Amino acid sequence: MLKTPLCEVLGIDFPIIQGGMAYLGSAELVSAVSEAGGLGIIGSGSSQPSWIQDQITLVRALTNKPFGLNIMLMSPYVEDVVQLAIEEKVPIITTGGGNPGIYLARLKESGAKILPVVSIKALAKRLDRQGVDAIIAEGMESGGHVGETTTMALVPQIVDAVSVPVIAAGGMADGRGLAAALTLGAQAVQMGTRFICAEECIAHTNFKQKILAVGDHDTVVTGESLGHPARCLKNKLTRQFQSMEQSGVPAEELDRFGIGKLYAGIIDGDIEQGSLMAGQIAGLVSDIKPARSIIHDIVLEAEAVFARINSAMGTNGENPSV
Ligand code: TUI
Numbered sequence: 001m002l003k004t005p006l007c008e009v010l011g012i013d014f015p016i017i018q019g020g021m022a023y024l025g026s027a028e029l030v031s032a033v034s035e036a037g038g039l040g041i042i043g044s045g046s047s048q049p050s051w052i053q054d055q056i057t058l059v060r061a062l063t064n065k066p067f068g069l070n071i072m073l074m075s076p077y078v079e080d081v082v083q084l085a086i087e088e089k090v091p092i093i094t095t096g097g098g099n100p101g102i103y104l105a106r107l108k109e110s111g112a113k114i115l116p117v118v119s120i121k122a123l124a125k126r127l128d129r130q131g132v133d134a135i136i137a138e139g140m141e142s143g144g145h146v147g148e149t150t151t152m153a154l155v156p157q158i159v160d161a162v163s164v165p166v167i168a169a170g171g172m173a174d175g176r177g178l179a180a181a182l183t184l185g186a187q188a189v190q191m192g193t194r195f196i197c198a199e200e201c202i203a204h205t206n207f208k209q210k211i212l213a214v215g216d217h218d219t220v221v222t223g224e225s226l227g228h229p230a231r232c233l234k235n236k237l238t239r240q241f242q243s244m245e246q247s248g249v250p251a252e253e254l255d256r257f258g259i260g261k262l263y264a265g266i267i268d269g270d271i272e273q274g275s276l277m278a279g280q281i282a283g284l285v286s287d288i289k290p291a292r293s294i295i296h297d298i299v300l301e302a303e304a305v306f307a308r309i310n311s312a313m314g315t316n317g318e319n320p321s322v
Contacts, residue, residue: 006165006187011066013037019192020070027058032200034065036292041068049080056088066091073098086110097145119147121161128162141171143279146231159185173281175301193279198291204269216283233276
């Protein structure tokens, strides 16, 4: 019931895409999500091309299903990652952290389906004209690098502005979120934070447990003064970063201070002094389970939501109370 035309285009069973998270979008998680009928995405972040190559090889050994690669456009290795994606003929490419315009022609020529992440309508329209296959509209509820508009406001505006399918991202972790996204006109959701708490995700257990423990008010956006704001769980690091930003510490020093903090937080498990990128929906995530269960539970819940709404509206879709 929940299969959308975009599912056919991407060759997946369910309209659920795993966000291409740096370090965490490794072969273990990606292959589990794709095997379960969703779309797993390798997160290239600023990782070395050799690590990305290894993940592509491993995913192909673990599943024959479609998978994707996220190209993080602020990476110092971006040129090499684009080249790698082309040589490896990765079937689906998502991009983040910038405008992928200059790479589109080469990526399209490789046969890849291209799904850029955007946080503003103007860029969505431009990329639509340039021939991308779908747009991922990411609201400011998301973890990591964020824009300024909420998912609720952004998705329908982009749906109306472009000719290609739209995927909603930011602020969703369950079937209600999927149903809401479809209601706004999206054809799929992309979820990151929910999949950090997949059993197959290599995130440190301290980070997973911290997500289970936090509430609705426990993320903060820092790094606005650097021009690349990022949403993280509040901790000692974000408090220190905020006070450095407020006291006018120069951008180069802040950038230097940030080096290695993401890996320290999410892989080494330093949950006080590391960077814990996660979305506002972290407060809703309450269990660690296999990716397959995450996906199946989301689909069942979304179907139940639509069934409940249909029955409240009357069997023929008319609301008996109106
Ligand atoms: O890319 C993301 N989320 C990310 S990337 C990342 S790695 C990082 N590490 C340290 C500091 C900052 C980032 C962590 N999380 N999401 C996709 C996304 N892309 N959201 C918004 C955008 C975006 C931003 C600007 C897309 C296009 C864009 O274009 C600007 C331009 O050049 O026109």
